[in-house]
Amino acid sequence: MNAVSIKEVARLAGVSTATVSRCVNNPEKVTEKTRVKVQQAIRTTGYSPNTLAQSFRRGRTNMIMVVLPSVGDPFFSRVMRGIRKAAKAKGYSIVIEETQLNTMTADEIGAMLVSKQMDGMLLLASLSPFGTEILSTHSQRRLPIVVGCETVAPELAEFSSVHIDNVAAAIEATQFLLDKGHSRVGMITGQAASLLTKDRELGYRKAIDDAGIEVQQGWIVNGELSIDGARSAMRALLDQRPAPTAVFCANDEMAIGALHEAKLAGLLVPDDLSIIGFDDMRYAEVSDPPLTTIGQPAEAIGERAIYRLCSEIENGRPASSQNEILPHQLVVRQSVAAPRS
């Protein structure tokens, strides 16, 4: 049950613990003969250094905490791939933390970051109570924090970030609907607290506005970033008189729920109703009809965010935050058409 310690290895190899340590960490500082002896002892005991003690002693864990809203969100598959790749290349390990909708407050996350001695944090989730508190508790310590995917909250402005231009992407999505000839365009958005959807909402409003259309009361509905929430939202949208002929959903998860609900209501998509999503998660391509959406360079976001974070860990936080904007892409499939008549 309890692991072998360095002492036992030292005893078995007939050397000091310092030498064992060197063999493990700086083999070049040790004679071949000693090294062989020690390696032998390591093998027979099955010794594996106590990371806790190592990190404790070194004052450094070489670990990065990745905070995401939920394991089980398909969007993060690709982001994680980029994260793993970059972390591996830079020699860090990743600790995944879920915030699971307000299960964890900013204070808890912050305290955990410090108390677990993480070298830095990649924040892929935005909780509303996040901003100021994280700032106040940890900003003085200048803990390296990079924000990914999410737009940066004003209170988090001092941290660097890596994401697409959510406003521009939302404008593009909405404009695509407008260009098809739609004039009544609804939107299913996320909780008011969600920064992510706030920017997408901004883009939507801007596009509608620039088209000289007034956003009607009831065109923007909260879909709670979930399938079920989006289904209710879609019902509300369809109850409007006149109802929108096209709907922009702030993410694909909601688009899939909305799409289903529209079909349940007897509408043909895209003939009777056009739907556009956001994210291009892997289920978007195989939905019926395949979903037109905004593609995010998810893997690149993860990768770039880690590189940036590592650079901050190694060189300290830059004087001013830097926002790295990666290109998005409109993915045209079959859930959008011109309005009827």
Place this chain on the structure above:
Amino acid sequence: MNAVSIKEVARLAGVSTATVSRCVNNPEKVTEKTRVKVQQAIRTTGYSPNTLAQSFRRGRTNMIMVVLPSVGDPFFSRVMRGIRKAAKAKGYSIVIEETQLNTMTADEIGAMLVSKQMDGMLLLASLSPFGTEILSTHSQRRLPIVVGCETVAPELAEFSSVHIDNVAAAIEATQFLLDKGHSRVGMITGQAASLLTKDRELGYRKAIDDAGIEVQQGWIVNGELSIDGARSAMRALLDQRPAPTAVFCANDEMAIGALHEAKLAGLLVPDDLSIIGFDDMRYAEVSDPPLTTIGQPAEAIGERAIYRLCSEIENGRPASSQNEILPHQLVVRQSVAAPRS
């Protein structure tokens, strides 16, 4: 950047570090007066104990490692909910580890388990090279390991597990197809290495067999547990002459890919082809048509697995492993019908 230590708090409060420690961990062992003084000092310094040092000193991390195949797999949303709930109730924190298809060998996982001083591990993924090595390296230490969701590999038989009866569930799913009148039933399964799908395959074979039907060459195709893999698999299935009129997919992810591919091939589901999935992940209900599938008590699996693991951590591993079987449930929706003609 570097956190405040207990020393500084002690100095500020004018007490010993031992007293500060007591205030934090056993407040009842300290006078009210001292406690107030210390708490004040803690507040002004923003002290938060170094978990590393704590765990190191205590020889115990109170952490459980949860190993799952991939972040972004929607099935685990609900499992994680159960895990979190139980872990919180029992006072453990969770460390999530992804294995991401062979990115990590059994040895690495095992070494990590020991070196990170985890109190136990919940294994929700099965990699083929897992069994024996984990066993050989760590079994002597009797590290508490519980296997969840997955069927237990023979080499892992000494560990307890919590899962549904995959064989019975697969029989039920296949039987449902048979009962509708299908006689040519194909299956899209996972990699040969996947234990999970091996059991489901077993159930499928048993049901077909018991119906007096011979499983034809080419009826069982590897869909690699992915959407794309399942799409290829479905194409292969449809190339059969005569082609199956119904397909059992070893999980919903593949069912969704297969469903899409069937529709692309011009088939009507369920009229021309019936499809049944496994897992009842959240996208199953909103697929078109809604997917008939096997529902797993995902949250309960997570919860029970953690309780079992905690009990092993606290009371030691039981002499013989215990397998806890939770009830599954056939969820009838609209992707299955009687065969044509």
Place this chain on the structure above:
DNA sequence: CTGAAAGCGCTTACAG
């Protein structure tokens, strides 16, 4: 109730 002291497993100047 409180403090002085030992020690968890490791690494790293410092001598030799």
Place this chain on the structure above:
DNA sequence: CTGAAAGCGCTTACAG
């Protein structure tokens, strides 16, 4: 190249 020794931050018998 190698070893003796100090010390990372904390907790916990042991005295008092």
